[in-house]
Amino acid sequence: MAAQLPEDHRLFELMAIRAVEGLPPTEEAEFAGHAAAHPDIDSEAFERTAAALALVGVAVEPMPDGVRNRVEGAARVWLAQQAGTADETAGLPAPGNVVPMPARSPRSTVWGGWLAAAAALVVAVVGWLQVEQLTDDRAALAARQAALEVSVTRLEQDLDLRQQVLAELVEPTPEELLARLEGRPETLALPWSTTDDPAAADAGGRVIWNPAEQTGVMRFSGLQPNDPTAWQYQLWIFDAERDERFPVDGGVFDVAPEGETLIPIRAKLPVGEAVLFAITVEQAGGVVVSSRERIALVAQPGA
Amino acid sequence: MAEPLLKRVANGDGNAIKEVMDQFGGLVWSLARRSCYNPTDAEDATQEIFLDIWKSASRYDESKGSETLFVAMIARRRLIDRIRRQGREPRMDDIDAPGFELASNTQDEGETFAEAALAAKAVATLKPAQQRVLELGLLQGLSHSEIADMTGMPLGTVKTQMRRGLIRVRELMQVADLADVGEDR
Numbered sequence: 001m002a003a004q005l006p007e008d009h010r011l012f013e014l015m016a017i018r019a020v021e022g023l024p025p026t027e028e029a030e031f032a033g034h035a036a037a038h039p040d041i042d043s044e045a046f047e048r049t050a051a052a053l054a055l056v057g058v059a060v061e062p063m064p065d066g067v068r069n070r071v072e073g074a075a076r077v078w079l080a081q082q083a084g085t086a087d088e089t090a091g092l093p094a095p096g097n098v099v100p101m102p103a104r105s106p107r108s109t110v111w112g113g114w115l116a117a118a119a120a121l122v123v124a125v126v127g128w129l130q131v132e133q134l135t136d137d138r139a140a141l142a143a144r145q146a147a148l149e150v151s152v153t154r155l156e157q158d159l160d161l162r163q164q165v166l167a168e169l170v171e172p173t174p175e176e177l178l179a180r181l182e183g184r185p186e187t188l189a190l191p192w193s194t195t196d197d198p199a200a201a202d203a204g205g206r207v208i209w210n211p212a213e214q215t216g217v218m219r220f221s222g223l224q225p226n227d228p229t230a231w232q233y234q235l236w237i238f239d240a241e242r243d244e245r246f247p248v249d250g251g252v253f254d255v256a257p258e259g260e261t262l263i264p265i266r267a268k269l270p271v272g273e274a275v276l277f278a279i280t281v282e283q284a285g286g287v288v289v290s291s292r293e294r295i296a297l298v299a300q301p302g303a
Numbered sequence: 304m305a306e307p308l309l310k311r312v313a314n315g316d317g318n319a320i321k322e323v324m325d326q327f328g329g330l331v332w333s334l335a336r337r338s339c340y341n342p343t344d345a346e347d348a349t350q351e352i353f354l355d356i357w358k359s360a361s362r363y364d365e366s367k368g369s370e371t372l373f374v375a376m377i378a379r380r381r382l383i384d385r386i387r388r389q390g391r392e393p394r395m396d397d398i399d400a401p402g403f404e405l406a407s408n409t410q411d412e413g414e415t416f417a418e419a420a421l422a423a424k425a426v427a428t429l430k431p432a433q434q435r436v437l438e439l440g441l442l443q444g445l446s447h448s449e450i451a452d453m454t455g456m457p458l459g460t461v462k463t464q465m466r467r468g469l470i471r472v473r474e475l476m477q478v479a480d481l482a483d484v485g486e487d488r
Contacts, residue, residue, distance in 0.1 A: 051376035
């Protein structure tokens with residue numbers, strides 16, 4: 001025969017809401033009040049029923065090892081805290097150390113006994129509540145600490161990934177670019193040919209171009225240093241797939257007075273098939289379309 | 304008779320804590336995955352649930368249900384609490400998931416879900432509207448208000464149906480329990 005539930009509609013309503021969607025703090029307090037007033041009612045009954053129904057059709061999959069390790073870590077912290085709490089309670093004075101009170105009259109002893117018992121009860125309850133609170137706080141802190149540790153690990157991983165991406169985005173130095181492109185089968189390495197232009201009288205070097213990466217490096221030696229405020233060199237890439245009148249702008253650059261110069265190529269448009277690289281002398285800042293009055297160097301595949 | 308696992312946890316038995324993870328790890332993880340949007344959230348939830356299980360182990364009363372049921376109850380409580388804290392909607396991708404009847408036919412056999420099977424049988428005896436309210440609230444995780452919106456029932460009716468449904472299922476489960484005890488004798 002089924003056990004009959006005692007009547008307390010409001011408690012039952014709160015129990016049902018609690019079992020289905022949880023209660024906000026105010027109603028949780030109301031629930032606690034009703035539950036305390038009706039200790040004969042199993043206030044978790046609906047939660048258990050709901051849990052039984054929630055188990056219907058659950059396809060249990062094993063807990064992943066990573067999660068297991070994390071929970072085990074939390075378990076160790078929790079156990080350590082439990083042990084710590086036990087130590088704290090162990091530090092309380094032992095009954096044998098209590099100093100006996102002086103004897104009182106029989107009447108006062110009776111009342112005093114009741115008062116002492118009540119006081120001891122209050123102290124015990126307050127102490128128990130404090131220990132419970134402390135345990136709860138520590139467990140919550142442990143959970144938060146474990147969650148933070150996981151977050152930190154994730155952030156570190158994100159940071160590593162971000163640094164890798166940034167490293168890929170940072171433009172390599174001409175030396176790094178040269179090292180990367182040289183030796184690749186598709187990379188072109190073409191020697192510069194001088195013209196009659198005086199700037200290139202003693203010039204040498206070569207142009208490195210990788211059509212797949214659409215990038216390259218120019219190497220110069222003996223090219224006349226320029227005054228960036230007055231004039232600059234500009235690279236043009238003639239593309240077999242474009243109108244010869246409009247070569248691709250390869251960028252404006254300067255040549256320093258000493259040593260060998262390495263200049264990265266920054267083509268403004270995609271280059272299909274490079275058939276000629278030409279260095280012109282232009283006004284400071286370069287031009288959109290070169291007059292080709294001063295062509296200093298050229299490099300041509302197959303030349 | 305062996306001491307219940309949760310009682311050993313309550314007594315601070317470290318091995319018991321490991322055994323609880325062995326025995327209920329999959330269940331807790333599966334319940335968390337069903338409730339949470341992403342695995343990260345499910346991991347956090349799983350840890351939170353286990354902490355609560357260890358803390359609450361001393362309150363386990365074997366006369367009121369199995370340890371599996373206790374663990375599932377704590378898990379649901381924590382998962383509901385997380386949904387409330389995050390102020391989010393429950394997962395809606397399971398809204399067309401099978402109801403209790405169909406789900407009970409697809410679940411594993413075994414002691415682990417004995418109470419679930421009883422509960423599913425009990426639900427099958429309810430009126431269709433009551434079954435629907437329980438399915439939406441307990442399988443799909445909708446609130447009373449959301450159930451009212453979805454079904455068109457007044458909120459008060461949803462609450463009443465839910466309360467009566469839970470009471471009825473609980474009563475029927477107790478009857479079944481008593482019948483089992485009678486058969487065992």
